[in-house]
Amino acid sequence: MTKTRLIEQFNLRSRLRFNLEQGEIWLDENRMLLFHARAMGALRRELFDSLGVERARGLLIRMGFASGQKDAELAKKLFGSGDPDDVFRIGPELHAFEGLVRSNIVQSDLDWERGSFAGEVDWDNSWEADSHLQLFGIGEAPACWTLVGYASGYATQFFNRLIVFRETACLACGDVHCHIVGKPAEEWGDDPYLGYFKPDNLQGQLEEMREEISRLRKTLCASRPAGNLVGASPGFKAAFDLVGKAAASPITVLLLGETGVGKEMFARWIHDHGSRSDKPFVAVNCAAIPHDLLESELFGVQKGAYTGAQASRPGRFERAHGGTLFLDEVGDLPLAAQVKLLRVLQTGEVERLGDDQVRKVDVRLVTATNVDLQQAIAAGRFRADLYYRLATYPVLIPPLRERRSDIPLLAAALVEKYEASYHKKLQGISDRAMQALMGYQWPGNVRELQNLIERGVLLAPSGGLIEIEHLFAGGAPVTAPGAEVDRAGVVGNERDDSRNRLYEAILNEGFDLERHEAKLLELAVQRANGNLTHAARLLGITRRQLAYRLRQGAVATEE
Known part of the structure; x- marks a missing residue:
């Protein structure tokens, strides 16, 4: 079953409501929040500085764990008579639906009767890895901690036993994409990693925290080689x-x-x-x-x-x-x-x-x-x-397309360079613009990136962010947002959005329903090369209905 069919089968879009008057967003009966990814990244950094890396990691994992449990409850509510495997797969789709990451299950061994579980998932477009790269650059440890917690919490709620996922590859480490492996907690043995899932992980001394922060800073400093060469992929x-x-x-x-x-x-x-x-x-x-x-x-x-x-x-x-x-x-x-x-x-x-x-x-x-x-x-x-x-x-x-994890590092270095050249101080690159840079194929490699960043620094307002329109003269090479909010506060899909924009444009032009219908019938017949059966199929009506409407149009024209 495809992702789109899963989303449509369980009608997730219809359960998302934006109540602008009350300042609330609801996914079914769960109140949701929209945060700037940049703000969440700033919070992560504060946690690192105040708690140290290990404690911050545990806190973020447990926060994601709780979120995964809530989404599992929603998936169970939508269970109905659906196949258990399909319903379980709503979790990765919910993760994407909430704008956190795109998941691709590459291996799963689920036995609902025995309660056994083993799975592996590839992640793309992880907000957490992107945020970590922009703030800290490439490091040695994976960075998608809330997402790992989410996957663990979601599977745990379904199987009624502690399932623990671990990230084995991460964009923030210079890997091509993020990858996680999950299995029951007892199969991890005495791995200290399991401690992140326990609330008592916040024990320790202040001196240990200082040492952790010092080690992190050394790691971050080492991510940029000496001189003008920038990269860590x-x-x-x-x-x-x-x-x-x-x-x-x-x-x-x-x-x-x-x-x-x-x-x-x-x-x-x-x-x-x-x-x-x-x-x-x-x-x-x-x-x-x-x-x-x-x-x-x-x-x-x-x-x-x-x-x-x-x-x-x-x-x-x-x-x-x-x-x-x-x-x-x-x-x-x-x-x-x-x-x-x-x-x-x-x-x-x-x-x-x-x-x-x-x-x-x-x-x-x-x-x-x-x-x-x-x-x-x-x-x-x-x-x-x-x-x-x-x-x-x-x-x-x-080529740059094979070292995408270097793009945030290179972009930051180039912004700093051109800020001095153009006597500007900017806040950096917006999330949408960075997403466009990460998704671009870079036929001109680093030289092309350099040119785009120079253009962006020149066009961006002083004190502001470099946006997509500042970078790409011919328009952004990225996909537009997948869903918009209609006037009733409901989020639709891309196809519905496109149709709604078309309807809006037609209604703004002194709309003549009979004339537009006649033109639409004519175009359908032309595309079908005069075959009324095929033309009717294009219009979603029967051949008899089409023939009747064509006759009615001809009579109206004669009159």
């Missing part, structure tokens, strides 16, 4: 670990990755953290220089070497002597330049164009490309011997 960490090991050595590094992933930033980091940091860093985009000028740019030119060469000048290799030369888009080098580059790498010597004097150069070479060099070799566009020279130490930088 597994893909970023793998790339950063490789460049970190290579920085202090003279090894030639080949940075691989799509356009815009930040290859030059990684190259600069290698230079800044190596033994040549006090010497020049020279960057060359090989694709941006015309082929007939590339050799003179790289290796220099002697006066009179060709028409227009009125003075001798050093090339980029000489200018980078003692330091680092970064060759970006090295896969676009013409074959003639590849031959000379290989010779320089083998001998450490350059010859200026039109000169017979050899000059020694001491250069640390870092290259980068978004071209598949193996394919270029097969196509005869790149020399295999040069490839093996450059690819001594390859480092793959993943």
Whole structure:
């Protein structure tokens, strides 16, 4: 049974009421509250600072546990003659319905007669993980504590025995999505984790709380590597670990990755953290220089070497002597330049164009490309011997769409950067805008994110939040809210909302019912290519009813 059918079968939408006059929201007989996710995130932070991480975690888990129990009572009330498995699955749908997380049950072993339970669930769009990332960045511990408590409380209420869920992967830890595993409490053994579900977990000393807060702050500080490189996702960490090991050595590094992933930033980091940091860093985009000028740019030119060469000048290799030369888009080098580059790498010597004097150069070479060099070799566009020279130490930088947990960190760093440039102070990025950033596919990678954030900082009002319209010029690439409140205070679904907006638009235009009905009948017949049976099916009426209405329309026209 699909999610939509579950929601519709148990008529949850019709049970949600907004009483604006009384200032109340009700889901069946349970009063509900709407809070800003940002405000709840601020509360979490206060709990961490005042209680310490362990106590705050226990409190949030137990709060979620109570919420899960209440929703289980609602699901049982809606039980009717429904299948127990289907009714139990209302819990994940309620969780999504309340805007907390989207759940996908990946494994469940439920035996209602014996009361046995085992299950695993994937979570997407967890408000708690998103909030934790924005406040603290990536850490080592999962962050969806109220959601874990909810799942545990919901299952416990259904099975009349303590069922405990535990988060084994979390977006806040840099994982692709959140994942939980649930089973009866006794099957967890003597795991200290069970203590979070007991109210007496609030014992301890103030000094322990201070130590916990200190450890948390150290963890948060460690989530941002030194320099301008920002990220803590597994893909970023793998790339950063490789460049970190290579920085202090003279090894030639080949940075691989799509356009815009930040290859030059990684190259600069290698230079800044190596033994040549006090010497020049020279960057060359090989694709941006015309082929007939590339050799003179790289290796220099002697006066009179060709028409227009009125003075001798050093090339980029000489200018980078003692330091680092970064060759970006090295896969676009013409074959003639590849031959000379290989010779320089083998001998450490350059010859200026039109000169017979050899000059020694001491250069640390870092290259980068978004071209598949193996394919270029097969196509005869790149020399295999040069490839093996450059690819001594390859480092793959993943695209931004594969390191989504880095987006809040990068966005915060970029906002801070552009606040200084535009002399503004902002509150940050709104929840909807951050959701749009997290859901976007990022064809331009980090460079595109940088451009969007700069635009957002420029357009956002000073002291305000960066909203979606400040970021995306052509409209937000996210789905609109799934439900709206009608005039009776009832929340509908997306399809109903769309139809209601259409009806409202029609009624505002001097509505003529007969004319609109005739036009609708005509369009249906045209779409069905004159087949009245198919046209009637499109309109949701019988063929006889359609034929009668068409005749009536024709008579009215003749009159």
